[in-house]
Amino acid sequence: MTNSLRYEIRITGSGGQGVVLASIILAEAAGQFEGLYAAQSQNYGPEARGGYSMAEVVISKEPIDYPFVISPDILVALNQEGLNRHKEEIKGDGFIVVDTSNVVHVPEGRVIKIPITEIAIEETGKSMAANLVSLGVICGLIKIIKKTSFERAISARVPKATEALNLKAFEAGIRAAKKIKLSKLPPPPSEELIEDL
């Protein structure tokens, strides 16, 4: 398969949830500190807060031809709208991470439920840290980027005053992800169904 060299992650939420920052840190962890190739892009509405916001990262061991997500391996949905827009696009063996603090209608299938925003508030007192919890979750669920690469990327990107808080949120995300067993997810749909364009 042509796609096996690519790993695609899409994060959606509403403006102000730090979706774009999370994607930049993820791309820096992969590209700058892990030595992989990474491409990051975003798409959002005109609102500064609220509305719809989407950011994505393509990670590869080889130079990246097409820099956008074609079909994500992971979709992280921090709100309902982002989930609704993108839930159908995930790869067959991919999965969705849903922030159950904000998302009411959770679809069936390969879905992981984590109360991301609640964890952020519990750990740091700030819902704003949900993006760093998400990064922790991603770090805990994928094997291609080391934890130390994430930590270096976080330290390099966030303001010094909030570094400890952000790392704490990140750690909490990893802990939440450790409780998840990917093997317990429903099996991916059969190959023929995926091949059928």
Place this chain on the structure above:
Amino acid sequence: MSRTNVRKVRRLIQGNEAVVEGALAAGCRFFAGYPITPASEIAELFAERMPQVGGVFIQMEDEIASLGAVLGASLAGAKAMTATSGPGFSLMQENLGFGCIAEIPCVIVNVMRAGPSTGLPTSPAQGDVLQARWGTHGDHPIIVLAASSVWDCFTLTVEAFNLSEKYRVPVILLSDAIVAHTRETIELPDPGTLKIVDRVKPTMPPEWYIPYQDNPTGVPPMAAFGDGYRYHVTGLIHDVRGFPTQRVDEITSFMSRLFRKITQGFQEIFITSGFMLEDAEYAVIAYGSVARAAKRAIREARDRGIKAGLLQLITLFPFPKRTVQGVLSKSKGVLVPEMNLGQISREVKRVNECMTKVYKLNRIDGQGIKPQEILAAILQMWEELK
């Protein structure tokens, strides 16, 4: 032309940031501009970086003045550039012509957005391709390059300055919101490892200087204002001393030199890149961000056993006729996908001379062309021609 491959210092940056880094590496020390989406980051970053390197950043009152300031700075000896998008690029056309006739090196980056007019400010497009070639009036030589990635934004900005300095011609670098705003990992080369070209300056005493005298390269040495060489700069067609002329012999030799200096350099100016072209029966000719979607589509077409290949045009104008004809002559069919209604496919058809069948794939809705769309078009072409 050999493109540099020396890579160092790994960073995740946007295309627009890479333009700035490329310009500074090329020796650009003057930027005048007016912010406009999706090019604003270029001005923003220059405002920060220019003072650090002893250069000048100036925000002008509009795009007309921006290019005016750039031309002035270049005449005074600086490597100078501006950056804009469609609406601003339209305003620059008059001064662009002045740059062509007065042979003033400069680089103009146009991060294309969907038009006409204010159009779709945040959406990518490739609608300014022919404007970049023919936007200013009169027959004029010009060089137009198209960037497809963050790495391209860096290297092609360096290349744009090199060509501009060498041939004393404005060079336009086209990109779009996809190229400009996507962040990618690149390793910026060490300064000193890059090939940097500086304009040729006169070495004779000032009183012997004939500013527009022909020579074998067709590019006269260029004195900087303030160096003690006094000469006249005008938008009127001028004689070798820079003064307006109506004499047919002088007009002819002037105009033919303007074009000759570019045609003599074709070998170096034409930059293209082939991907799986050697045995390709079906070719895609693409440029800018679309070329990357095409690359992926070609990999998938190959997975299905179709011998497809990509010719990526990096130099759009002068149009790399020979290279394109080489591909046309070997292909059963050629597909030209672009984010306009067919500005480069028109050029491809012009040089095709009935050698093969040329297909188009166009989008003008502010959306990038996806690999799946190009793959579907390749499959359709293959169905028809196999």
